[in-house]
Amino acid sequence: MKQEITKHSVKLFQEKGFSETSIQDIVDSLGVTKGTFYYYFKSxxxxxxxxxxxxxxxxxxxxxxxxxxxxxxxxxxxxxxxxxxxxxxxxxxxxxxxxxxxxxxxxxxxxxxxxxxxxxxxxxxxxxxxxxxxxxxxxxxxxxxxxxxxxxxxxxxxxxxxxxxxxxxxxxxxxxxxxxxxxxxx
Amino acid sequence: MKQEITKHSVKLFQEKGFSETSIQDIVDSLGVTKGTFYYYFKSxxxxxxxxxxxxxxxxxxxxxxxxxxxxxxxxxxxxxxxxxxxxxxxxxxxxxxxxxxxxxxxxxxxxxxxxxxxxxxxxxxxxxxxxxxxxxxxxxxxxxxxxxxxxxxxxxxxxxxxxxxxxxxxxxxxxxxxxxxxxxxx
Amino acid sequence: MKQEITKHSVKLFQEKGFSETSIQDIVDSLGVTKGTFYYYFKSxxxxxxxxxxxxxxxxxxxxxxxxxxxxxxxxxxxxxxxxxxxxxxxxxxxxxxxxxxxxxxxxxxxxxxxxxxxxxxxxxxxxxxxxxxxxxxxxxxxxxxxxxxxxxxxxxxxxxxxxxxxxxxxxxxxxxxxxxxxxxxx
Amino acid sequence: MKQEITKHSVKLFQEKGFSETSIQDIVDSLGVTKGTFYYYFKSxxxxxxxxxxxxxxxxxxxxxxxxxxxxxxxxxxxxxxxxxxxxxxxxxxxxxxxxxxxxxxxxxxxxxxxxxxxxxxxxxxxxxxxxxxxxxxxxxxxxxxxxxxxxxxxxxxxxxxxxxxxxxxxxxxxxxxxxxxxxxxx
DNA sequence: CATGAATGAGGCTTCATTCAT
DNA sequence: TATGAATGAAGCCTCATTCAT
The missing domain is CATH 1.10.357.10 (Tetracycline Repressor, domain 2)
Structure with missing residues (x-):
């Protein structure tokens, strides 16, 4: 899951930029919820x-x-x-x-x-x-x-x-x- | 004034990035208020x-x-x-x-x-x-x-x-x- | 274990306050996981x-x-x-x-x-x-x-x-x- | 307005506690929006x-x-x-x-x-x-x-x-x- | 021209709780 | 008994923008 998040994040960051990509964008692209993100990453x-x-x-x-x-x-x-x-x-x-x-x-x-x-x-x-x-x-x-x-x-x-x-x-x-x-x- | 705003903005954008620089940062660096900014720029x-x-x-x-x-x-x-x-x-x-x-x-x-x-x-x-x-x-x-x-x-x-x-x-x-x-x- | 949890909780609540102490804080101080807490306490x-x-x-x-x-x-x-x-x-x-x-x-x-x-x-x-x-x-x-x-x-x-x-x-x-x-x- | 916010906040903090009172609670009690709060208080x-x-x-x-x-x-x-x-x-x-x-x-x-x-x-x-x-x-x-x-x-x-x-x-x-x-x- | 008060949407993060294993 | 992954609601805060003056 951590790898999955990283993979999707890289894709989004590349397309829209880091500041322009929200955590919501990331978790939406994975079909999980924000809590999941913060289970794997501190920030x-x-x-x-x-x-x-x-x-x-x-x-x-x-x-x-x-x-x-x-x-x-x-x-x-x-x-x-x-x-x-x-x-x-x-x-x-x-x-x-x-x-x-x-x-x-x-x-x-x-x-x-x-x-x-x-x-x-x-x-x-x-x-x-x-x-x-x-x-x-x-x-x-x-x-x-x-x-x-x-x-x-x-x-x-x-x-x-x-x-x-x-x-x-x-x-x-x-x-x-x-x-x-x-x-x-x- | 418009040039002044542009000059200060470029400096700030370069230092912190566009998304990371707020209109407030810009007008603060000039000693004016937000209204002034929007008088000269639409956005x-x-x-x-x-x-x-x-x-x-x-x-x-x-x-x-x-x-x-x-x-x-x-x-x-x-x-x-x-x-x-x-x-x-x-x-x-x-x-x-x-x-x-x-x-x-x-x-x-x-x-x-x-x-x-x-x-x-x-x-x-x-x-x-x-x-x-x-x-x-x-x-x-x-x-x-x-x-x-x-x-x-x-x-x-x-x-x-x-x-x-x-x-x-x-x-x-x-x-x-x-x-x-x-x-x-x- | 229940007593252990209580003891550590009291210490933390006293130091940081009830609302400011998370379940995570409590279980971390004991070296167990959240599931354990909820096995012994309903909430x-x-x-x-x-x-x-x-x-x-x-x-x-x-x-x-x-x-x-x-x-x-x-x-x-x-x-x-x-x-x-x-x-x-x-x-x-x-x-x-x-x-x-x-x-x-x-x-x-x-x-x-x-x-x-x-x-x-x-x-x-x-x-x-x-x-x-x-x-x-x-x-x-x-x-x-x-x-x-x-x-x-x-x-x-x-x-x-x-x-x-x-x-x-x-x-x-x-x-x-x-x-x-x-x-x-x- | 700043005084108004303070007054309402004190009332709410007293009733529910500081941590238990949200900014939303405060501004709701005044009929204004969160932005207004942060216009008057840094935090x-x-x-x-x-x-x-x-x-x-x-x-x-x-x-x-x-x-x-x-x-x-x-x-x-x-x-x-x-x-x-x-x-x-x-x-x-x-x-x-x-x-x-x-x-x-x-x-x-x-x-x-x-x-x-x-x-x-x-x-x-x-x-x-x-x-x-x-x-x-x-x-x-x-x-x-x-x-x-x-x-x-x-x-x-x-x-x-x-x-x-x-x-x-x-x-x-x-x-x-x-x-x-x-x-x-x- | 310029101010400053106000908005509202959205962002990051925390957290109590649940549940399959 | 205990784990750990996942949830979802809620919290604090920032910010571009508007507008009456």
Whole structure:
């Protein structure tokens, strides 16, 4: 039931936004009553925190795997781009909530998520640094800004991507990986 | 007074979010009363629409100027990247509201903004297409996706940029223009 | 278990008040679940009634003993003052609940308690009457009002007494018995 | 309107208790809507605080007057007894709320009221001390406890007094003043 | 132009109670 | 005996909006 509530909530939050979705909306979509919601969650905010935590922790785990498995930095970057974009179909709702609604967390919870978010970004930055040292990447790059640029490319996808649209996810991931590596110039 | 209200609202919307900011918050920050607000705006949503319209129309105008003035596509892209990032200091609040709060517009208003948003993106896509035809850009690129990728790099900036932080806006614009053109690979 | 529940409830009701204490609070303090509570008590109100009944019936029994044992009215009054104040340490929580929460009983239950309360007061009034007739007490006293005055002195103690404070219970009982008998004037 | 709300609230709190009275009850009794209540009061608790403050400050002022005007301690005590009981008719509701509902104040507000309550008691204690020194009162008395005893007699009245009942307020005040001074013993 | 009182709908949350297991 | 999931009513409070002045 807790999972059921989470699932429906993510869907609604994604469609209407966190503040715009009422507990009533959530329980109505499940056919239960408000009491049930509060049996499983201490507050609406805690549900949001749950969603955030689950999302970022999953991302961090899979990022770690990539870093350990892949040999060169080029492939690490490609795989991370594909990681974020790749499962957009299954987790787009989750991702949208994650990228948009952090503001609604209490300061102490926001801090926790922010720390993990920073960790993810730092890991990417580290790959850029190592890639430069290994001669894989151009040595004029500023690793921190580039990491943020790459995340812009991938995360922004969650704003416009229409999973039932005409763009194939795999195709998009390939295109973006290529774009990140080589830019647009001939 | 209307401008005063808009200015303070943008600041508050950016800090706390549209739904989380009450009319009371707005008028308190101005030292006036609610009646005054409703003398100038028909509704809270109309104020948000005003903010959106002003922002996107300004962007579109300046984009048009760039397209007309610059000779080659390479420079057009560079200038557009710098356009979005360049005035982040003066309009970050505006930009954040623009990128985050469109969901709170009424369907008919959202449609209007969406059209202009699409126009901005289409213009960029057109530049990519022309650049490819002119041999400036790689011909393996999918123009629409690349346009979205570039916008990801630039628009995402509004999420993490701290205007009082240590990253110089000019430096950032240069770095991102370079990143967009040449990617990270040697 | 029923006694255990009662004991913990009294403690919580005294600290936070009846309305402010939830069944959840009670069962949490015992490490059991709500079902258990409702196995032993029909309702929250019935628990409160139990507490009231037990308290007043004990008082009435001990008052009766005093009335039967003591020879003169002076001693009867002294002993009753000491009865109420004397076991404040062991039953302060009970007493506080008794003096404060009667309002939360259902009308029919409130009536039952009120009757017993009146009985206790009437017994005291009767002692005053007999004391006046016997020439022990001043014959200008209005027995009913004086009974209420004496109960004020004693019952009010439950409002301010801090059992772990610096006032000794015995000392207090002596002082109040003396005060009731002789007043403050020289 | 604010006064109107306060007046009706006091009446309801006295009848049903603070926790048992809903904002809805209050506004219904006035024929207005909930919004109106919250236009005048920040919270239910603040209304309670208002009631408490008004009551104790009035008492303190009138106590001060008595202390300044009356010449001997005997009369000061008599006047204070009559002060508390005297206006029971006009302020019984207020008094009941004051004596019963302090628990529902936030800790910081409770502290403020407690301080003023203590001030009132300390003033009475001071009168006892001076009375003993002046030879008006018996020197075996413990001033602090006696002050609490006297307050028991008077304050308890708010528990049982039925203003429309058969006991005359003046008569009661006389009787209790006499009781406090001379006790019950011949 | 501006105020400030009033509305009413809706939001989050708590809680006593029930009931199948 | 005891559990724990579920209910539904009710409570406090916020807020966009209206309107007489």
């Amino acid at each position: 609406k905010e805690q549900l949001l925190m749950d969603i955030h935590l689950r999302y970022i922790e999953d991302l961090l785990n899979r990022q770690k795997e990539i870093i350990e498995k892949e040999q060169n930095c080029r492939n690490k970057v490609i795989k991370i781009v594909k990681l974020i974009i790749g499962d957009i179909k299954s987790t787009q709702a989750n991702g949208r909530v994650y990228f948009r609604e952090m503001r609604n967390l209490k300061p102490e919870n926001a801090e926790i998520i922010k720390t993990k978010r920073t960790e993810f970004r730092d890991n990417l930055e580290q790959i850029i640094i190592e890639g430069i040292e290994a001669g894989e990447f151009r040595n004029t790059l500023q690793p921190k800004l580039i990491a943020l640029g790459i995340l812009g490319v991938t995360n922004w996808t969650y704003q416009w991507m229409n999973p039932s649209g005409d763009v194939s996810v795999d195709e998009l991931a390939e295109m973006f990986a290529d774009f990140v590596l080589h830019g647009i110039h001939v | 809270k949503e109309q104020l948000l629409m005003d903010i959106h319209l002003r922002y996107i129309e300004d962007l579109l105008n300046r984009q048009k100027e760039i397209i007309e003035k610059e000779q080659n596509c390479r420079n057009k892209v560079i200038k557009i990247v710098k356009l979005i990032i360049g005035d982040i200091k003066s309009t970050q609040a505006n930009g954040r509201v623009y990128f985050r709060e469109m969901r709170n517009l009424k369907p008919e208003n959202a449609e209007i903004i969406k059209t202009k948003r699409t126009e901005f993106r289409d213009n960029l896509e057109q530049i990519i297409i022309e650049g490819i035809e002119a041999g400036e850009f790689r011909n393996t690129l999918q123009p629409k996706l690349i346009a979205l990728g570039i916008l990801g790099v630039t628009n995402w900036t509004y999420q993490w940029m701290n205007p009082s932080g240590d990253v110089s806006v000019d430096e950032l614009a240069e770095m991102f223009a370079d990143f967009v053109l040449h990617g990270i690979h040697v | 929250k109100e019935q628990l409160l009634m139990d507490i009231h009944l037990r308290y007043i019936e004990d008082l009435l029994n001990r008052q009766k003993e005093i009335i039967e044992k003591e020879q003169n009215c002076r001693n009867k009054v002294i002993k009753i003052v000491k009865l109420i104040i004397g076991d404040i340490k062991s039953t302060q929580a009970n007493g506080r609940v008794y003096f404060r929460e009667m309002r939360n009983l259902k009308p029919e239950n409130a009536e039952i308690i009120k009757t017993k309360r009146t009985e206790f007061r009437d017994n005291l009034e009767q002692i005053i009457i007999e004391g006046i007739e016997a020439g022990e007490f001043r014959n200008t006293l209005q027995p009913k009002l004086i009974a209420l005055g004496i109960l004020g002195v004693t019952n009010w103690t439950y409002q301010w007494m801090n059992p772990s404070g610096d006032v000794s219970v015995d000392e207090l009982a002596e002082m109040f018995a003396d005060f009731v008998l002789h007043g403050i004037h020289v | 239910k608790e603040q209304l309670l605080m208002d009631i408490h403050l008004r009551y104790i400050e009035d008492l303190l002022n009138r106590q001060k007057e008595i202390i300044e005007k009356e010449q001997n301690c005997r009369n000061k005590v008599i006047k204070i007894v009559k002060l508390i009981i005297g206006d029971i008719k006009s302020t019984q509701a207020n008094g009941r709320v004051y004596f019963r509902e302090m628990r529902n104040l936030k800790p910081e507000n409770a502290e403020i009221i407690k301080t003023k309550r203590t001030e009132f008691r300390d003033n009475l204690e001071q009168i006892i001390i001076e009375g003993i020194e002046a030879g008006e009162f018996r020197n075996t008395l413990q001033p602090k406890l006696i002050a609490l005893g006297i307050l028991g007699v008077t304050n308890w009245t708010y528990q049982w007094m039925n203003p429309s009942g058969d006991v005359s307020v003046d008569e009661l005040a006389e009787m209790f003043a006499d009781f406090v001074l001379h006790g019950i013993h011949v």
